[in-house]
Amino acid sequence: MTNQIQIEDKTFEILLEKHNISKRTRLIGIQMNVDYENKCPIFIGVLNGSFLFMADLLREIEIPCEIGFIKVSSYEGTASKGIVKQAFGLPGNLHNRDVIIVEDIVDTGLTLNYVLDEVRKQGPASIKACTLLLKPEALIAPIKELEYTAFEIPNEFVVGYGLDYDGLGRNLKDIYREKTVPSHLL
Ligand code: IMP
Numbered sequence: 001m002t003n004q005i006q007i008e009d010k011t012f013e014i015l016l017e018k019h020n021i022s023k024r025t026r027l028i029g030i031q032m033n034v035d036y037e038n039k040c041p042i043f044i045g046v047l048n049g050s051f052l053f054m055a056d057l058l059r060e061i062e063i064p065c066e067i068g069f070i071k072v073s074s075y076e077g078t079a080s081k082g083i084v085k086q087a088f089g090l091p092g093n094l095h096n097r098d099v100i101i102v103e104d105i106v107d108t109g110l111t112l113n114y115v116l117d118e119v120r121k122q123g124p125a126s127i128k129a130c131t132l133l134l135k136p137e138a139l140i141a142p143i144k145e146l147e148y149t150a151f152e153i154p155n156e157f158v159v160g161y162g163l164d165y166d167g168l169g170r171n172l173k174d175i176y177r178e179k180t181v182p183s184h185l186l
Contacts, residue, residue, distance in 0.1 A: 002014075008165070008168070011178070012160075013176060015174075016175040021174075022056065028150060029059075033061060033062050033063055041063070042065065042091065042098070043100045043102055046111065047071045048162070052162040068090075068091045072086070072087050085114045093122075094123075099126065103132070104132050104162045105163060107138045107139075109139045128145050129146045130148035131149050133150065135153055157177065157178040158177050159178075160176050
């Protein structure tokens with residue numbers, strides 16, 4: 001673990017170390033094993049950012065379960081529609097299933113709300129969400145399905161452990177936050 005890293009034009013400093021991420025992940029897994037006892041949930045990871053968290057979380061799950069991944073892309077729609085989201089790869093067999101959406105980070109919450117809407121259309125038995133990181137100050141409105149949060153973090157840009165800056169940094173074991181210059185030095 002290095003305390004400071006450089007990715008392109010940005011400097012980042014350590015925010016969460018891998019051993020703390022592992023501890024929280026284990027606790028969430030234990031809770032899910034209890035909450036979903038005698039059920040067979042389907043976990044759906046939101047790519048790309050959730051791939052490491054999803055893998056580590058699923059290693060803690062001891063109940064029978066299925067696993068899938070979904071990719072959500074955003075593009076500019078017409079002026080009246082603003083940003084439009086589109087989901088790829090959502091399993092089509094979610095009717096009467098217990099669905100758990102796994103996110104890397106919930107920032108404004110728009111992505112998670114979009115995925116929840118898409119899953120709801122299939123009439124699942126239950127739907128909950130789990131996120132590694134939550135930025136409460138950026139969240140537009142509370143999301144009642146968000147049952148499991150590993151860490152609440154300040155409204156700062158972060159990389160590592162699945163999260164990227166300009167496509168880079170997803171492979172880092174720890175999570176780093178952007179280092180900002182104190183205002184009196186600007
Ligand atoms: P939303 O604003 O909750 O819809 O978040 C959308 C997506 O933005 C997340 O799934 C991440 O891919 C990305 N994102 C939000 N905040 C960060 C960050 O601090 N670092 C890296 N990606 C982020």
